[in-house]
Amino acid sequence: MSFYVSPLSDVESKTIILQILKKSVQLHKTAHYLVERCSLFPWLSSILSTYSSVLLRDEKKCFSTELAVVIEIVRVVISSNNIAEWLQSCALEQLMLLTSHLYKLLVSGKKLINENSAFKIIISTLKISQKRKIYQPHFTLSQEDLFQIYVAVSEDDIGRCANAKLALEAILLSGPSLDIFCMNQEKLSSFLIWATSIALNSNPRNAFQWEEAGLHVPLVSREASQEESFTSKLLRWLTASIIHGKLSRNTNSSTSKLSAQSNLKTLRSLMEYVAKEDKENNKRSCDLDEMLAAQVFYLQQSLGINCSVLASAVSALSLLLLSDDSKFTGSDFMRSFRTSVMTLCSKIRCPPELNPAWIWSFEEPWEDDSCQLTELARIDELRACQSLLLTLSNVLQRRPSKFQGLSLHLHDVDNSGVFNWETGILTSQLN
Known part of the structure; x- marks a missing residue:
């Protein structure tokens, strides 16, 4: 040597x-x-x-x-x-x-x-x-470094590139991007489309195809195996990037500070906080928010409404689509709609990404053992998540007339297995 x-x-x-x-x-x-x-x-x-x-x-x-x-x-x-x-x-x-x-x-x-x-x-x-x-000391890659990895690999055909999945794994291992809202929208959209294609192709059984008629929520599917799919890992990465990125945009806030505040217990309190901060720091890009929301919704659909990432996905979608109070002023219907949405948000806990102990893990989702809910409370929260997801799908499609028809779709939520779960619990208690 x-x-x-x-x-x-x-x-x-x-x-x-x-x-x-x-x-x-x-x-x-x-x-x-x-x-x-x-x-x-x-x-x-x-x-x-x-x-x-x-x-x-x-x-x-x-x-x-x-x-x-x-x-x-x-x-x-x-x-x-x-x-x-x-x-x-x-x-x-x-x-x-x-x-x-x-x-x-x-x-x-x-x-x-x-x-x-x-x-x-x-x-x-x-x-x-x-x-x-x-x-x-830890090994980290900046957001620009991660984008360069994508550029180096994406020049090859996705279907033939044997290294694409390894490249995406390296990107996801680096942890959520806190600067996701600062990225060029065209570059970010290109990267997310590539990442989604790689994730879905690596899990062909979970691959999801859009219906020609428009958006559709598969209510009964679950992830195919006990091992977390690559699509689920990508969705966890994206939702964590959105949640942390949304809060980091406010210069006077930090994740640990927000989590320590006693009033931020539910998604509703988080939404109200973000709406207040956005009003004071009006730097939002609606096009970027809607692009990210569409990507989250697409990934969530590919996994099914009962996926383990549902609560975080709903929280991220809510922050992107519903945190602007100005959208809900004016007509009595819009104010009523805002009220019904916030009622659902009050039944959902703050996303786990806000917990000070939360850390990113590529291998498996982080679990919070500090607050164990009863089965009935978990049922209420899951029902609220599923109902809110249906609402958000209508918001994302920009079809306000469908807001009034939301109640017609709610019976589909029972088909997801929550009703049978609740019935089983009540039956066992009676016996």
Whole structure:
């Protein structure tokens, strides 16, 4: 390793040294020794840095073979659980620097490295980072970095791109985007359409097709398996981005401050707070709100009305479509409609994303064990969510005449299984 960087080392010697290291890391004890005692990752980072400057500047291909060997060494080393645990506790910064160099090569647009291997290393780094203590440094990607990953992959045909799902996983692992309302609407729309296509294609059994007649809410479907689908993960990411992004737009607010306030117990209190703040900080983009709402609604439909993300999805839709009080002033009907909507919101708890203890997890939804509701209370909340979702679907379609026909659709909510659930509870209590 020392000879590799000396002036006496030629190209052939460097190639042999990398091959020796590639063989060495196959032995677990040797790999562990090289990482802990010989600073293998900083050494590899310096090599990547050298390759990057040459390849990106002059587009020379003489280092392509060596670069592939370096990536393979990294991939093999971090696949060891013991080494991953050591990095997590002691030295993730070393891997973070190396991954940053890989990221630059990946998004350069010059196809210099194997995208599949590079994405796997980025994903491994992000997963190790998520397991670290909150006070330790973490590996993060900015919103612009995430968009560059999408651009690097989206140039290929979605149906043929084997790396698209890995790219989307890397983006979702990075956590919700707090600046989602600051993004260019055209870019954001393009990204969400791509992400939705990848998510639905990765779960063909859950794929949903729009009806020619318009929007339709599948009331009885559930997610196909116990394992959370990729579509559900994308919906969790998007709703969390909207909820946190909506609140972060108010300069005087923060998630922890909002959650600590005693009056923010229900979705109604949250809606009233956001409406007040929006009035004082009138910087909204209705087109962006409606585009995001349509995307949330589409993803929620693909999962079914009983999906585990329903409460967060309804909260995000409400913040996007119903938080502007000016839409409901004027006619007696609109004021009455606002009242009925807020009645439903008062039966729904604040979304879990507002809990100070909430953290993003790609693997599974975060569960709040601090407030356990009775089964009857859960039924009331689920009924309210389902009824409010039907209302929001009408709002999204911009067909005010359908507001008056909402009661005609409410009988469909019973078909979702809530009525049978409630009947079973009451029967068991009577017995």
